[in-house]
Amino acid sequence: MLRKILFNNIPATYTIGAVVGVLIGFLLLMLTLNAWNLYTAFTGSTQGQSEQYVTINKKVGLLNSLNSSFSSFKQAEIDNIQQQPFLDDWAPYLRSTFGVQASRQASANMPYMRTEMFFEALPNRFLDHKPEDFTWGKGQTHIPIIIPKEYLNLYNFGFAKAQGLPNVSEKLVGRFSFDIRLSDRQRKEQYTGSVAGFTNRVQSLLVPYAFLKSANSRFSNSETQKPDRLILKIKPNMEKDLYRYLEKKGFETTHDAFQGGRVALFVNISGTVLLAIAALIILLALIIYALTLQLTVQRNKDEIYQLILLGYSHRTIFFVYTVLQSVIALFVFALSAFLVYLLTGEAIDFLAQRYINLENFSIVPGVMTSALVMVGFLVFLAANTYRLVRRLSLRGTI
Amino acid sequence: MELSLSNVLPYPLKEMEHHSKSFWNAGTLQFQQGEVYEIIAPSGRGKTTLLDILFGKRKDFDGSYAINGSTTNKLPLQQWAALRRAHISYVFQGLRLFKHLTGVENIALKNRLTGCLSDNDITSMAGKLAIADQLHKKAGLMSFGQQQRLALIRALAQPFDWLLLDEPFSHIDRETAEVAADLITSVCREKGAGCIVTRLGNESFITADHQIVL
Known part of the structure; x- marks a missing residue:
């Protein structure tokens, strides 16, 4: 009956709209965090770093087309490559x-x-x-x-x-x-x-x-x-140094290998922009939700005050609002986590089909971070609701 | 439970001129539990304000208000809630019913806090007050007189040392008012409770031990 009174003057569409907003915002937060983790796992995974592996050879010119030994790497050249700071590992073919x-x-x-x-x-x-x-x-x-x-x-x-x-x-x-x-x-x-x-x-x-x-x-x-060809494993974000080195020495590599570095840069920039946009949407969704809750309390201020005058404790009223917020939060969290689990599963399968096995990836850190955000948001909502209900109980108005 | 007012003057009444017999000139009184007090005044002289002060609803006044000798200035919300559940009951002039709830639900809202009345008690009281057939209607659909009686039953659905009644018979016919007054008197006597009732100066239904003129 208390719920019937405390949520009386707010249309259900307002609440549903706000919950859907928070769901979308929260889903976006979880997805963005997991996409970021996926990308980090991708760049951090030795198996996934195809762009970090480069095969190099000497340019085939007139001289080495006459004598094949010119196309081989000399020991001094190999020693020099080994000393380069961008090199993580190498092997001759x-x-x-x-x-x-x-x-x-x-x-x-x-x-x-x-x-x-x-x-x-x-x-x-x-x-x-x-x-x-x-x-x-x-x-x-x-x-x-x-x-x-x-x-x-x-x-x-x-x-x-x-x-x-x-x-x-x-x-x-x-x-x-x-x-x-x-x-x-x-x-x-x-x-x-x-x-x-x-x-x-x-x-x-x-x-x-x-x-x-x-x-x-x-x-x-x-x-x-x-050896005529060497495979090099390049340290992360050192592609530019490698490129400069190869140009200086006149060694060749497949051009595509460098696309990885550019793609990484692109993903970095677009990822950051996406994260910022997602953060903005999440913030807006949370603000709308918080405002809807505030509106619910304000629109029911007479009812709340009547309950106070009947002898209901302001803590009881706060409790009714907070329990419902927690149930909604739990629902939003569980649904978002489930959807994210499905979507990241699809993404991992998609990458696995392309031989990118992300063994280091787990949705747990992303989900836990989102849970922390949710708990923080709930605490903020609870503090705000408590403040409103208390003020209402003392003054009869907000 | 003793309610004491000392030099009390509500802010909105400060600028007004009060006649020589007006309570507001001194603003001091001790209400003794078990006694019946009647507050008589025309509109706008502060009857509701006085009851609101005693109920802890208004705090905008000079002077002090003490319950059992302890000042109520800094009484926390939790203690006011406890007082309103078990010691002071109030039939508001505006009734403060939940219009979208039925009569039964309105009473239950109070009764579930206190567990004071059984279903039989409620039916019997409603029968006496001639609203038994109205209890399952939404409060908003009842006449004001019926709502007044509903508010009275709700006020009786709790233990109390004091019953505050703000013009409780204003919209009730004489016969029903007498029945209601009997009910109030008998419940108060049974509980050993005091009663403070306001009226405009018209007919009195409850025999008072003390009269306060504002």
């Missing part, structure tokens, strides 16, 4: 020193295929996505291979379309196995191979490091190989 031929017998819907190719290998820590079966042990005759995602796209949208062949999915590609022959003038070895996974970071055909090291030692006499 290990390349095959023998001929590789892949072939597949004709089947019902595939023609006979044969291609000359090559292998390269990198330590696993440089892979953006390491499939579980991307390993090799002595005696293993099956070679798992990681190929650039772009190759599958080239096949699906270029080759297959032109030849009238069916498209293949990532999973399907993994099921095809083919014959692989390693050979040089003295040796021949027969293996089978299949595509174990795809990479967006490395534009090469990658095999397990242990396999290539072992095969190279059997096929080639020289243990040491001068």
Whole structure:
């Protein structure tokens, strides 16, 4: 009955409107905080930092096209790169020193295929996505291979379309196995191979490091190989220094690698702007809500005073308002948290499909921060309501 | 419970001229529990103001008001609430009913604070005051006279040492007024409570021990 009296003179649409406003504002707050955390996890995650990994090589000019050793990095150059402040980690690409031929017998819907190719290998820590079966042990005759995602796209949208062949999915590609022959003038070895996974970071055909090291030692006499390409892991926000260094030394890299830095800057700026806009909307929503509550108390001031004169304590009246605020807050919090959980789940799936696994991300910090904001807001509302009800009880008017 | 006024003069009455017998000249009186006091004055002489002061509703006055010898100047809200629940009951001139609630709900609002009356008590009182068939109507739909009787039942739905009545019979016919006055007198006697009732100077329904002229 008290609720019937204390919320009598306020249209339900006012309250519903204010609650919806706060819900939107609060949802926006949680989403923004989680988007920010998602972005931080993305830039902080070693797996997600594809833009922080750069493959460099020397420019192919007239001199090194005549003599391939000119395109290799000299020890002094490598030492110099190692001393650069932007460098976090690095590794040379290990390349095959023998001929590789892949072939597949004709089947019902595939023609006979044969291609000359090559292998390269990198330590696993440089892979953006390491499939579980991307390993090799002595005696293993099956070679798992990681190929650039772009190759599958080239096949699906270029080759297959032109030849009238069916498209293949990532999973399907993994099921095809083919014959692989390693050979040089003295040796021949027969293996089978299949595509174990795809990479967006490395534009090469990658095999397990242990396999290539072992095969190279059997096929080639020289243990040491001068690397032509290096993969570098760059410290966060040091792309500019790298770019300046590469320009000075005349080294090359894929241009796209630098887009990451620009994208990061763009995301930083737009994220900050979004955060500011969200903060403004949240502030407005909270102000509207607080004003609606104040209006509710003011419009029911006669009723509140009548209750006081009947012997009701101002604390009882304050309690009725505050319990309802807490119930609304809990509802808004639970609904926002649930929606944010669903949305961030979608976002993580979306990124995972692009090999960005954000293991460090959790919605808990964002939700907890929002909960703190909500508690703060509730305390503010409660203090304001108490002040109004007390003043009303003392004076009979506000 | 003893209510004492000492040199009390409400601010709005300061500028007015008061005749020689007016209570406001001295503003001093001790109300003894169990006695019936009648305040008689034409409109605008401060009858309601005096009751409001005794009920702790108004604090805009010179002098002091004490309950059982303790001044009420700085009595906290919680204590006023406790006094209004268990010691001082008031039938306001404006009645202060919740118009959108039914008669039963209006009484229940007070009764649930105190648990003073049973459903039978309420029905019996309403029967005596000839509003038993009106109790389930919204208060706003009752006549003013019916509302006055409803407000009286609500005021009786609590324990009290003092019952303040501000022109309680102004809109009630003579016969019902006499029944109401009997009810008030018997309840007050039963509780050993004092009663302070105001009237304009017209017919008196309650036999008073003391008369105060304003």
